[in-house]
Amino acid sequence: MPAPRRITWNQPGLSRLDEETRLEAGPGTEGVARWLRATVGAATGFPLPEHGDSEWRIALAIDPELPPEGYRVVIDGWDRLILGGSAAGVFWGAQTFRQLLGPDAFRRAPLRPGKDWDLPEVTVEDAPRFRWRGLMLDVARHFTPKEGVLRHLDLMAAHKLNVFHFHLTDDQGWRIQIERRPRLTEVGSWRARTKFGHRASPLWDEKPHGGYYTQDDIREIVAYAAERHIAVVPEIDVPGHSQAAIAAYPELGNTDVIDTTRLSVWDTWGVNPNVLAPTDNTLRFYEGVFEEVLELFPADATQFPGFSAFIHVGGDECPKDQWRRSPAAQARIKELGLADEDELQSWFIRHFDKWLSARGRRLIGWDEILEGGLAEGAAVSSWRGYAGGIAAARAGHDVVMCPEQQVYLDHRQAAGEDEPVPIGYVRTLEDVYRFEPVPPELSAAEAGRVLGTQANVWTEAMEDHARVDYQTHPRLAAFAEVAWSALPAPAQRDFAGFEERMTAHYARLDALGVGYRPPAGPRPWQRRPGVLGRPIDGPPPSR
Numbered sequence: 001m002p003a004p005r006r007i008t009w010n011q012p013g014l015s016r017l018d019e020e021t022r023l024e025a026g027p028g029t030e031g032v033a034r035w036l037r038a039t040v041g042a043a044t045g046f047p048l049p050e051h052g053d054s055e056w057r058i059a060l061a062i063d064p065e066l067p068p069e070g071y072r073v074v075i076d077g078w079d080r081l082i083l084g085g086s087a088a089g090v091f092w093g094a095q096t097f098r099q100l101l102g103p104d105a106f107r108r109a110p111l112r113p114g115k116d117w118d119l120p121e122v123t124v125e126d127a128p129r130f131r132w133r134g135l136m137l138d139v140a141r142h143f144t145p146k147e148g149v150l151r152h153l154d155l156m157a158a159h160k161l162n163v164f165h166f167h168l169t170d171d172q173g174w175r176i177q178i179e180r181r182p183r184l185t186e187v188g189s190w191r192a193r194t195k196f197g198h199r200a201s202p203l204w205d206e207k208p209h210g211g212y213y214t215q216d217d218i219r220e221i222v223a224y225a226a227e228r229h230i231a232v233v234p235e236i237d238v239p240g241h242s243q244a245a246i247a248a249y250p251e252l253g254n255t256d257v258i259d260t261t262r263l264s265v266w267d268t269w270g271v272n273p274n275v276l277a278p279t280d281n282t283l284r285f286y287e288g289v290f291e292e293v294l295e296l297f298p299a300d301a302t303q304f305p306g307f308s309a310f311i312h313v314g315g316d317e318c319p320k321d322q323w324r325r326s327p328a329a330q331a332r333i334k335e336l337g338l339a340d341e342d343e344l345q346s347w348f349i350r351h352f353d354k355w356l357s358a359r360g361r362r363l364i365g366w367d368e369i370l371e372g373g374l375a376e377g378a379a380v381s382s383w384r385g386y387a388g389g390i391a392a393a394r395a396g397h398d399v400v401m402c403p404e405q406q407v408y409l410d411h412r413q414a415a416g417e418d419e420p421v422p423i424g425y426v427r428t429l430e431d432v433y434r435f436e437p438v439p440p441e442l443s444a445a446e447a448g449r450v451l452g453t454q455a456n457v458w459t460e461a462m463e464d465h466a467r468v469d470y471q472t473h474p475r476l477a478a479f480a481e482v483a484w485s486a487l488p489a490p491a492q493r494d495f496a497g498f499e500e501r502m503t504a505h506y507a508r509l510d511a512l513g514v515g516y517r518p519p520a521g522p523r524p525w526q527r528r529p530g531v532l533g534r535p536i537d538g539p540p541p542s543r
Helices: 030-044 087-100 146-158 215-227 243-248 280-296 321-325 327-336 341-357 387-394 429-433 465-472 475-484 495-512
Strands: 006-017 022-025 057-062 071-076 079-084 117-126 132-138 163-167 231-238 310-314 362-366 379-382 399-401 450-457
Touching: 006 071, 022 030, 030 057, 030 087, 030 215, 057 087, 071 087, 079 087, 087 117, 087 146, 132 146, 132 475, 146 163, 146 215, 146 495, 163 450, 215 231, 215 280, 231 280, 231 341, 280 310, 280 341, 310 341, 321 327, 321 341, 327 341, 341 362, 379 387, 387 399, 429 475, 429 495, 450 465, 450 475, 465 475, 475 495
Parallel strands: 022 057, 057 079, 132 163, 132 450, 163 231, 231 310, 310 362, 362 379, 379 399, 399 450
Antiparallel strands: 006 117, 071 079, 071 117
16 A cells, blocks of 8 residues: 555465564665664564574665666565665665565564564565655644654655645744744744634634744654655745734734734634735745745755755735735835736745745745746645646646645545534545546646645644544545556546455554544544534535
8 A cells, every 4th residue: 555556476475574584775775774673673573683694684775777766575585675766765665565564563562572474475566656745734723743743754654655745834823933033933833722613613722722843843853754755845824824923023914904913823714814014024034934944944955856945835815905905015016017916926926936946945835826927936736626737737837736625634534424523525535546636638748747746634623633643544545545556547446446455554554553534434532523514515626
């Protein structure tokens, strides 16, 4: 899981893994060896030494004949080879090797110390369909402590996902320490109370909520992800979704329209009218923020496929009402010779596109950055269906397909009344499995602009990691197969075969302690009776 391109039996029977088994790491694979000893070594209780007298071994090596993220796992007698086109390919091969050992290989300690482990004598050959196989976690609406983020990265690696979109700022919280702007976390990381359920719910959680990552926390998260060949793409949302920042520094808001000193970190959900002022002061402020962000999230040219160079700037859901009423904003429109407020937002995004490009980085934003003209060199996260991605690809821009109607994992998984806090359209495990990221109307050249796909986890209605687990899993397994495997057209996909393979995968998730949604529906403690959601009936739009 996800399904490999080819698996063949070398001979009938089973090979063995025992306490004498050696682990040999060829040049460039030392990090994968460390990961295998920390995971498979912990689960089996075997030390997996590099040297020894046993003929039984696991050998890791880079084979330049393979695709960069491709791998070949060979289990043949006492030889177990994990080959990859790069260190990343070897790592994905190690994930498959762990799966071949069985679900207990996903535990943190051996269940039966000293027992040998069986391995089927097979060759698995595989490579991913898409380069960008992403998962976004929103830690602004409900904060996920550092340990939870590291766990999230481990689960991504287990599903061969390689881009972690880290949604760090929003109206409801600022989650990253910026040393030159301490009030962003002193004020912006905490809110007095929180809406419980959908924004129309009458329920409130009256205790303060918040938290943030220190700069050393961020460095640890980035390093931990890199060890798992996952690029971290941070999101600092501008010019909308910024009330937490304005609450901390009121001069960032449209002070000629409202009294921004009266704003606090937002405690409910929805699209917020309080947006950044399009002033030079705001630009300089966020340039300072991004300077620290670039240092914390370095672009690693050695890490395939290079997505660590991206910085996400949001750009979505920016109401223009305050700009229409603001003399300062209107003066800026006139000064720049812009047609309207949409072009003003485009100017704002273009400024940071040029600023990031000058520092060797790339801007990516939600598909609203298309409005008023797409910033040159920018990439697009197409979330409002496929249309934004199609337009961007046809204009020669790179695209990540993440349409909310298909792969927003906060949307409900079934139509039953016991589904907790039901949001949006029903997106079952099968619906996600039949998602196709590349629209058929794109030409081959335009389709080449689709870097890949991403599932998004928005946490307004997910107050803790148990809720995140429930909404994310098991649908993440279906999404991962869409992102990795060379599947046929949606209608021809073998969902029955996928469900059969999920039997083993549920056991892996159990071993990892993941509180997934069972196939039969939520367990009693996973329900949220009486908490209002916002279900949408009928099938979602196809485009």
